[in-house]
Amino acid sequence: MSMHARFAQKIEEYHENRTVVPSADMHLHLVNFLQTTEGIKQLLKAMTQGNIHKAVVFGLPVKKKWESFEPLKPSYYLDDDSRCYYWVGTDELVAHGYNRLSLHEQNRLAPCLCGFNPTDMACIEYIEYMFDKYPFWKGIGEILCRHDDLTNLILDETARVNHAALKKVFEFGAKKKIPVCVHQNSTSVGLPGQYEYLHELRDVLDRHSDTTLVWAHCGASRRVYHREYYRMVSGLLKEYPHLYVDLSWVVYEDIICLPRGGKQEPLIPRQEWVEEVVLPYQERVMLGSDLCGKFELEGRTMARYNGLLAALPEEARKKVAGLNAEKLWF
Secondary structure (H helix, E strand, O other), X not given: OOHHHXXXXXXXXXXXXXXXXXXXXXXXXXXXXXXXXXXXXXXXXXHHHOOEEEEXXXXXXXXXXXXOXXXXXXXXXXXXXXXXXXXXXXXXXXXXXXHOOOHHHHOOEEEEEOOOOOXXXXXXXXXXXXXXXXXXXXXXXEEEOOOHHHHHHEOOOOOOOOOHHHHHHHHHHHHHOOOEEEEOOOOOOOOOOOOOOXXXXXXXXXXXXXXXXXXXXXXXXXXXXXXXXXXXXXXXXXHOOOEEEEOOOHHHHHHHEOOOOOOOOOOOEOHHHHHHHHOOOXXXXXXXXXXXXXXXXXXXXXXXXXXXXXXXXXXXXXXXXXXXXXXXXX
């Protein structure tokens, strides 16, 4: 069983299928790493069933190569040892699906542009062209910078959030007044507690104070962990008012929540995350599924957050569940 399949199996164990309040999924990929999808109509259907009224939708900026020597077609970047490469066609897939929707359906989605090489000094030219071709883009991202094993599988220069090629991208985001979402690990998997790459994020936050930056998964990833990770996240949110975070993917279950007592037990967030991160910065914390191309588990994936939402006062609950995402993208 692949690592991606194991994550899906874990989601299937949850018994809740709907969020306790109407929610917005601010981190969702229309396609998988082979750039295939169940389709945008299926996504909307799954959202309705899961009590999710709006979603921020990305493509995936890299494509997994199916090598001739691999007997099984991969669907996830960790399925085999073949490499990934940057693929601009992902944005056309998002645009094609979005343009086929009714106005009412389009109003439920915020499409974002991501199909560019973040180490290419000319990537801003592609971004400007695509914003001119399709004026409906609501943001930029998810830009894949430092990303555990994926970094080592990409056939190109190592991407990092403070790469010179991204300077004009962040300036573009500020000029257009749109958010920029980045995946930038806080550290390497070999040094999980040392925040090896945090200075790169700080560099961008210091130099681009006019850009709204959304830090995907709070900088966490597989095998990236620190016992007091919440202190770092809280400190950054306090220091940089233009920084937002999402609690999607593995950070929620692996770092934020207590271990479940059994398969039918809900996920309960650790008190320090509620008191030190979510409540003080309730206007800059958001939720996402991080699903890729398949949407059957959309409701269950977002319902993981019910334990957190139930622990929040009503006003904070509404902000974290959806209002914050609506403010940035809708």
